[in-house]
Amino acid sequence: MRRTLATAWAKRWVKIVAMLAAGFVIAVGAFWLIFARDLPSVDQLRTYEPPLPTNVRGIDGAPIYSYARERRVELSFAEYPPLLVKAFLAAEDKTFFEHHGVDYTGVAGAVVDYVSKLGTGRRARGGSTITQQVAKNLLIGNAYSPTRKAKEAILAWKIENALSKQQILELYLNQIFLGRNAYGVEAASHAYFDKELNELTLPQMAYLAILPKGPSNYDPFRDTDRALERRNWALGEMAKAGFITAAQRDEARAQPIGAISHRMPKFESVGGYFVEEVRRQLIGKYGETARDGPYSVYSGGLWVRTSLDPKVQSYAAQALRDGLLRYDRGRGWAGPLRHVSFEGDGWLGALITSNVAVNYNDWRAAIAIARDGDAWRIGFANGQTGELPRDLAQMPVRGKGGTAFAAIKPGDILAVASEGSRFALRAVPKVSGGFVVQEPATGRILAMQGGFDSSIQSFNRATQALRQPGSTIKPIVYSAALEHGMTPASIIVDGPFCVYQGARLGQKCFRNFGNSRGAGPHTMRWGIEQSRNLMTVRAAAQTGMTNVVGLMKTMNIGDYQPYLSYALGAGETTVMRMVNAYGVLANQGRWHAPTLVDFVQDRHGKVIWPENWRACDRCNMPDWDGKPMPRPGIRGRQVIDAMTAYQMVHITEGVIQRGTATVLRDLNRPMFGKTGTNSGPTDVWFIGGTPQMVGGLYMGYDTPTSLGGYAQGGTMAAPIFKEFAAKAYDGLEKLPFRAPEGIRMVRIDRGSGRPVFGAWPSMGDPKASVIWEAFKPQSEARRAPRRPEAEPSAAASAAAGPRNQPNDSEFLQRQGGIY
Numbered sequence: 001m002r003r004t005l006a007t008a009w010a011k012r013w014v015k016i017v018a019m020l021a022a023g024f025v026i027a028v029g030a031f032w033l034i035f036a037r038d039l040p041s042v043d044q045l046r047t048y049e050p051p052l053p054t055n056v057r058g059i060d061g062a063p064i065y066s067y068a069r070e071r072r073v074e075l076s077f078a079e080y081p082p083l084l085v086k087a088f089l090a091a092e093d094k095t096f097f098e099h100h101g102v103d104y105t106g107v108a109g110a111v112v113d114y115v116s117k118l119g120t121g122r123r124a125r126g127g128s129t130i131t132q133q134v135a136k137n138l139l140i141g142n143a144y145s146p147t148r149k150a151k152e153a154i155l156a157w158k159i160e161n162a163l164s165k166q167q168i169l170e171l172y173l174n175q176i177f178l179g180r181n182a183y184g185v186e187a188a189s190h191a192y193f194d195k196e197l198n199e200l201t202l203p204q205m206a207y208l209a210i211l212p213k214g215p216s217n218y219d220p221f222r223d224t225d226r227a228l229e230r231r232n233w234a235l236g237e238m239a240k241a242g243f244i245t246a247a248q249r250d251e252a253r254a255q256p257i258g259a260i261s262h263r264m265p266k267f268e269s270v271g272g273y274f275v276e277e278v279r280r281q282l283i284g285k286y287g288e289t290a291r292d293g294p295y296s297v298y299s300g301g302l303w304v305r306t307s308l309d310p311k312v313q314s315y316a317a318q319a320l321r322d323g324l325l326r327y328d329r330g331r332g333w334a335g336p337l338r339h340v341s342f343e344g345d346g347w348l349g350a351l352i353t354s355n356v357a358v359n360y361n362d363w364r365a366a367i368a369i370a371r372d373g374d375a376w377r378i379g380f381a382n383g384q385t386g387e388l389p390r391d392l393a394q395m396p397v398r399g400k401g402g403t404a405f406a407a408i409k410p411g412d413i414l415a416v417a418s419e420g421s422r423f424a425l426r427a428v429p430k431v432s433g434g435f436v437v438q439e440p441a442t443g444r445i446l447a448m449q450g451g452f453d454s455s456i457q458s459f460n461r462a463t464q465a466l467r468q469p470g471s472t473i474k475p476i477v478y479s480a481a482l483e484h485g486m487t488p489a490s491i492i493v494d495g496p497f498c499v500y501q502g503a504r505l506g507q508k509c510f511r512n513f514g515n516s517r518g519a520g521p522h523t524m525r526w527g528i529e530q531s532r533n534l535m536t537v538r539a540a541a542q543t544g545m546t547n548v549v550g551l552m553k554t555m556n557i558g559d560y561q562p563y564l565s566y567a568l569g570a571g572e573t574t575v576m577r578m579v580n581a582y583g584v585l586a587n588q589g590r591w592h593a594p595t596l597v598d599f600v601q602d603r604h605g606k607v608i609w610p611e612n613w614r615a616c617d618r619c620n621m622p623d624w625d626g627k628p629m630p631r632p633g634i635r636g637r638q639v640i641d642a643m644t645a646y647q648m649v650h651i652t653e654g655v656i657q658r659g660t661a662t663v664l665r666d667l668n669r670p671m672f673g674k675t676g677t678n679s680g681p682t683d684v685w686f687i688g689g690t691p692q693m694v695g696g697l698y699m700g701y702d703t704p705t706s707l708g709g710y711a712q713g714g715t716m717a718a719p720i721f722k723e724f725a726a727k728a729y730d731g732l733e734k735l736p737f738r739a740p741e742g743i744r745m746v747r748i749d750r751g752s753g754r755p756v757f758g759a760w761p762s763m764g765d766p767k768a769s770v771i772w773e774a775f776k777p778q779s780e781a782r783r784a785p786r787r788p789e790a791e792p793s794a795a796a797s798a799a800a801g802p803r804n805q806p807n808d809s810e811f812l813q814r815q816g817g818i819y
Helices: 004-009 012-036 082-092 102-118 131-141 146-162 165-174 185-195 201-214 224-240 246-253 273-285 312-327 349-353 470-483 524-528 532-542 545-554 564-568 574-588 642-658 662-667 713-728 792-800 808-815
Strands: 054-057 061-068 302-305 363-373 375-379 383-391 412-419 422-426 432-439 442-450 492-493 495-498 507-510 520-523 595-600 608-609 672-677 683-689 692-699 744-749 770-775
Touching: 061 082, 061 273, 082 165, 082 201, 082 224, 131 146, 131 165, 131 495, 165 185, 165 273, 165 642, 201 224, 201 246, 201 713, 224 246, 246 470, 273 302, 273 442, 273 595, 302 507, 302 770, 312 432, 312 442, 349 683, 363 383, 363 422, 432 492, 432 574, 432 713, 442 792, 470 524, 470 545, 470 564, 470 574, 470 672, 470 683, 470 713, 492 524, 492 532, 495 532, 507 532, 507 608, 520 524, 524 532, 524 642, 532 545, 532 564, 545 564, 574 642, 574 672, 574 683, 574 692, 642 662, 642 672, 642 683, 662 713, 672 792, 683 713, 692 713
Parallel strands: 054 302, 383 422
Antiparallel strands: 054 061, 302 595, 363 375, 363 412, 375 383, 412 422, 432 442, 432 692, 492 520, 495 507, 595 608, 672 683, 683 692, 744 770
């Protein structure tokens, strides 16, 4: 054997063959080491899920917003119009259905082109098939090198073995970048033409098909001639391939590109603060990008159902803005919304990238371009320009003097409104506030407005601003008193009240709003209706501040020390927490966490939040099946006694009827609420509502500053709520607050709190001397031996009717309930 091998090796041709074989093995090994080693597996393409935006829906299921950094809509191959697919094949890969991932003729041409351009600094043409582009875009990146091209070819071969041609095309058409932040053909159709794919014309399809080579090279406005030339080339390639006829080609070539300059907003601007708060919550739970997990906000393709009611949101936003403008009117111009720099004609890009908009009535955001005599030339985000004359910008500059017209500088972004063919300057109020509306039975937030405009002021005052709630805390204080033995008819002295705070702080004496003197002994109801500070601190002291702040903590208002000043609203909290606390009162003492998100689904429709979510299987039945109506389970916990909650609601209905919020009385529906004004006064509040919907707001400067001595919750905040309520409650059934089991309704004298046996309440007179009061069992006042001091007041006696009146139950049934 050895002799045979030696004889063969002595022959020259054997040595040559052996050397060639060894060289081939070495070449294959080197090729594997350089190109094929560590290539990503193509198996991941079988389950590839492109980054998709998160879509947000309102309470009715209608889309309201989308969180996206890459605009993309994922479609199946069958959903793409066949003619569109042919347009891309003609422009990108005519032999796609014939090769196995690599077009060797194209590769050879690309190699020759690469060699000819070495040292010139110019980039050679790619020569990549659609399959190679899928490999490049999804697996190995876009580095410019021969090594990447070789890896691309190897992967393309593997992809063709793993996927069908249709699957490859689906990946390509969903993933390819086509400019204007559009990834995929469906997104590009909207970005360039604001159309669905099935609405595109032949020339529009051909235009989209030329964009993969470089969207910036074929801009329909900046490079119109180049774009038309390339589009017409694509139409010619379609005709050569037999995809269209010559007549169709010629007719299409005669058409303009027809692209839009900018896409109209997909959703009506509503709930900016609401959707931003939802975004914060989602990012906190799932992360921001694909690196954070499969359900990230900007890549996970989530479907989010929220509790936002667009109508209620628009009413709340309009009411708060109108109120802020009323207060701020005549106080001067506070300056531009923002200032940006630009050179030459670059104002449009500077304005768009500033991301400033104004969404109030007919107001618009504009950038000051240049001053021409007695007018400023201003520009808008749609590319149009206008004129801001001196006479329509004459408001004084706040705190500085001079006119706004003289203070404007190029690059200032302004709020303006149309007045005929010209524009007038508008002042965004410096004072701000927050407004929240909630469904008390579930805790769902229906509306949230955290300032004048989220595009101008991103700080959400509804959830982030810690403010002193003033007298709106008093119903919580008195609820603690009711829990610990007091009744609505308990007599509390409205008089001087001082406490010794130790040697360092000395004696602290409290006082009523406006330094008014005490009015003597009165019922708890009267103290709440008239918002008497001295009665509140006295009730808190009798109840024990440990119990008072304990209830505030239980209701998630805040965690405070047991100091009496907290009984008057000195502790900081947010509008949303206060509205939720009032929702507890309206919901018979049952607490729900305030929620903005009903549920979250992944891209496949599976509910991933809340955990252990269960659908209401019988809620969507076409017909009644004869069984009890299905009711979705509602979670919550009882934080105060249901009777206590109803007593406080019943008392604060009196705030609307004859207290500090009588401005709301003519809404003519069962409603409870409480106004608030804190020290300064720096903030004014109102919180209240009906059994179906509770809302609340505050108004004040971000840096606490006095609103003026005349500012009160009843005169400034309550009218804002009234503007909202007049629209939001229109059409809602006028439901009374339902008394829980055990409540006893007793006729009492409103002034003294004593029971009345010979008179009946006048249901139409808010200031009637005899009223119905809610008592817990065995807590109501009893008939006393006949003594002069036990007699009803003169006014109550005058209201007495004949002796043969029906009993209380019959009277209430006849009257249809209690106010």
